[in-house]
Amino acid sequence: MAGILVVLVILLPWVGALAVWLAQNRQPKLQHTLAVIFSVLAALASILLLGDATSDPVIQISLGSAFGELTFVPDGLAVSLTAIATVIGSLAVIFSMEYMRGDEQLGRYYFLVLFFIGAMTGLVLSGNLLFTFFFWEITALCSYGLISFYNDDPKAVAGGIKALIITQVGGVGLLAGTLVAFTALGSFQISDLLANSSALPAASLAFIAFSFLIAAAAKSAQFPFHSWLPDAMEAPSPVSALIHAATMVNAGIYLLARFYPAFEFVPGWRTSVLLVGAISALIASLSALVATDLKRVLAYSTVSQLGYMVYAIGSGSVLASQYHLLNHAFFKALLFLAAGSVIHSVGTRDMRRMGGLRGKMPFVRNVFIIGALALAGVPILNGFWSKELILEVSLENSPLWIHVLMLAGVGLTAFYTFRMIWLVFFGQERDALHYHPAGSPMKFSLAILAVGTFTTWLLFGGLSELLASTLPYHDIEVASTAELVTALLSAPATWFTLVIVAVGFAICWVRARGYRLFGGGWLTPLVESSFGFESLNQWIVRGVSTSAERLRATQTGELNWNIFGIFGGLLLVLIILWLGVK
Amino acid sequence: MTFTPMNIVLLGVIALLGVGFYGLLVTRNLIKVVMVLQILIKGAITALVLAGKLSGNLGLGQSTAATVIVADTIVAVVGLALAVQVRRRFGTLDVPKISTLRG
Numbered sequence: 001m002a003g004i005l006v007v008l009v010i011l012l013p014w015v016g017a018l019a020v021w022l023a024q025n026r027q028p029k030l031q032h033t034l035a036v037i038f039s040v041l042a043a044l045a046s047i048l049l050l051g052d053a054t055s056d057p058v059i060q061i062s063l064g065s066a067f068g069e070l071t072f073v074p075d076g077l078a079v080s081l082t083a084i085a086t087v088i089g090s091l092a093v094i095f096s097m098e099y100m101r102g103d104e105q106l107g108r109y110y111f112l113v114l115f116f117i118g119a120m121t122g123l124v125l126s127g128n129l130l131f132t133f134f135f136w137e138i139t140a141l142c143s144y145g146l147i148s149f150y151n152d153d154p155k156a157v158a159g160g161i162k163a164l165i166i167t168q169v170g171g172v173g174l175l176a177g178t179l180v181a182f183t184a185l186g187s188f189q190i191s192d193l194l195a196n197s198s199a200l201p202a203a204s205l206a207f208i209a210f211s212f213l214i215a216a217a218a219k220s221a222q223f224p225f226h227s228w229l230p231d232a233m234e235a236p237s238p239v240s241a242l243i244h245a246a247t248m249v250n251a252g253i254y255l256l257a258r259f260y261p262a263f264e265f266v267p268g269w270r271t272s273v274l275l276v277g278a279i280s281a282l283i284a285s286l287s288a289l290v291a292t293d294l295k296r297v298l299a300y301s302t303v304s305q306l307g308y309m310v311y312a313i314g315s316g317s318v319l320a321s322q323y324h325l326l327n328h329a330f331f332k333a334l335l336f337l338a339a340g341s342v343i344h345s346v347g348t349r350d351m352r353r354m355g356g357l358r359g360k361m362p363f364v365r366n367v368f369i370i371g372a373l374a375l376a377g378v379p380i381l382n383g384f385w386s387k388e389l390i391l392e393v394s395l396e397n398s399p400l401w402i403h404v405l406m407l408a409g410v411g412l413t414a415f416y417t418f419r420m421i422w423l424v425f426f427g428q429e430r431d432a433l434h435y436h437p438a439g440s441p442m443k444f445s446l447a448i449l450a451v452g453t454f455t456t457w458l459l460f461g462g463l464s465e466l467l468a469s470t471l472p473y474h475d476i477e478v479a480s481t482a483e484l485v486t487a488l489l490s491a492p493a494t495w496f497t498l499v500i501v502a503v504g505f506a507i508c509w510v511r512a513r514g515y516r517l518f519g520g521g522w523l524t525p526l527v528e529s530s531f532g533f534e535s536l537n538q539w540i541v542r543g544v545s546t547s548a549e550r551l552r553a554t555q556t557g558e559l560n561w562n563i564f565g566i567f568g569g570l571l572l573v574l575i576i577l578w579l580g581v582k
Numbered sequence: 583m584t585f586t587p588m589n590i591v592l593l594g595v596i597a598l599l600g601v602g603f604y605g606l607l608v609t610r611n612l613i614k615v616v617m618v619l620q621i622l623i624k625g626a627i628t629a630l631v632l633a634g635k636l637s638g639n640l641g642l643g644q645s646t647a648a649t650v651i652v653a654d655t656i657v658a659v660v661g662l663a664l665a666v667q668v669r670r671r672f673g674t675l676d677v678p679k680i681s682t683l684r685g
Binding site: 558559564567 | 606607608609610615677678
């Protein structure tokens with residue numbers, strides 16, 4: 001049964017992708033329907049799969065000595081991420097029915113979206129590292145195609161290429177780590193790596209650990225690779241929701257969570273993970289303070305929340321990171337889709353032109369505020385519980401100064417969240433924009449996500465049991481939701497954090513009263529250069545293109561010179577062979 | 583150096599390959615390029631047979647050589663046909679002159 005479900009979860013989106021593509025762009029209605037049917041079916045299959053979680057491979061296909069066995073292991077980590085990817089993915093597809101209505105290239109859009117969802121499920125379910133890498137690369141390509149979806153807009157194309165190049169750095173890291181693991185172990189199986197990690201030579205294990213850290217940081221837009229995610233905002237809003245909540249960036253967190261038991265004792269690895277998470281969270285929340293583009297603020301908030309997840313893994317709590325990932329998926333998808341319906345309605349992403357929208361779009365305003373409060377970590381909403389859990393577990397397991405940085409990040413999050421709400425929905429109308437209310441597909445997706453934002457924290461008990469019972473190498477404590485609630489409410493740290501959130505709100509309130517929400521002072525130039533990393537990127541790009549320009553001189557296109565080159569190469573090989581024989 | 587049959591064949595191979603490489607280095611006429619390429623390939627084919635004989639797999643060497651002969655005939659035919667078309671279109675057979683690839 002589990003085997004069939006695994007096949008269904010991966011193949012349903014892919015078959016759907018083909019079906020939408022074959023339906024042709026002349027039949028947009030059919031394309032919408034097909035995409036929704038296939039994505040919802042995949043979501044249902046993944047929910048059924050939650051009940052069949054097991055730590056043993058359910059599908060084993062032998063691929064000969066070079067590739068090992070293709071296995072699929074639906075363990076707790078995999079099935080929970082699969083469920084998130086397909087459920088959020090199907091809601092984004094339903095949302096797209098309205099958002100993308102009238103677009104002339106629906107086939108390409110839905111093909112990439114569905115292919116993306118299928119690849120993400122394959123990535124987390126695969127028990128073979130080589131196939132994890134294949135799926136990883138498919139998600140990178142799909143994200144490129146979707147970020148550059150409006151390919152007549154040079155900014156969208158540039159953003160897509162940037163995302164592709166930076167995440168490729170991560171892909172190379174993953175491949176390098178995979179190949180080193182294969183040379184050391186003779187197997188691509190993830191379970192072999194987890195089981196025999198202590199038997200590996202220390203240098204190989206360290207290499208694998210840091211390669212995978214690079215891969216995860218690039219994929220999850222963490223320091224120093226964080227600059228691609230804000231530029232990915234040129235994508236249609238449902239795609240942003242998909243990338244930020246359901247697929248793509250979760251892959252990096254998955255990789256770290258998956259291999260945490262193997263790399264835990266590699267010297268320096270945990271400290272590096274902690275630092276990557278903390279620096280990303282802090283840099284991103286500082287950037288969000290001054291951003292004026294609504295989606296950019298959300299993008300920075302994603303980088304910062306992912307930083308909290310990475311930080312949780314670094315402090316040893318895979319459960320807390322996965323719990324935050326689940327909750328983050330819901331409130332971030334809600335925020336992106338709500339922001340999408342605002343943008344769809346008023347036709348701009350610039351918050352300086354919005355304002356005073358509160359009476360015009362009451363439903364969207366309400367759900368947006370719910371999502372934003374969850375992001376800020378206001379009690380009862382799901383973001384509160386998981387963020388508090390992360391801060392609670394890391395209090396003992398990470399250096400205090402990093403913990404203080406993360407607490408500062410909480411205050412900053414409260415500040416920019418409140419600023420965002422204020423600028424979009426409150427205050428005065430700053431520009432005469434044309435409004436129209438959200439339609440029913442949008443409202444449907446938003447309503448489900450809003451309900452999820454209120455309730456997913458109740459799944460903590462189930463999640464901890466699922467992870468603990470199916471992950472033999474991870475050391476996960478089973479705890480019920482009630483235990484989590486009592487533990488967090490009785491901890492002084494929780495109340496301290498709440499005070500910080502309140503201070504963040506209060507400062508923003510004071511500034512909002514004085515209409516001082518735009519000037520960033522010294523922060524603005526820093527953010528615009530993305531803390532110097534943009535110039536680093538530019539420097540690398542310039543270096544590559546200059547050296548390519550120089551090497552062009554060797555491409556004369558003249559036969560005789562090419563033959564000369566071949567002859568020289570032949571001589572070189574012969575000399576090397578001769579030296580080898582001697 | 584004794585002139586055993588093997589050594590004579592080896593010298594022949596080296597001579598054919600040398601003529602072929604030298605020709606490719608200096609020729610500019612497209613038809614001559616095809617010709618020297620043929621000489622080069624003939625040297626390679628002889629080397630294949632020789633290698634088969636020396637390693638005791640004469641059959642393998644000969645059958646590989648036969649395969650290469652078929653392939654290189656096609657190369658010659660296509661190359662000459664291209665030369666005819668190039669002559670018609672550009673009015674010259676000089677390789678550098680017909681290079682329209684802009685680097």
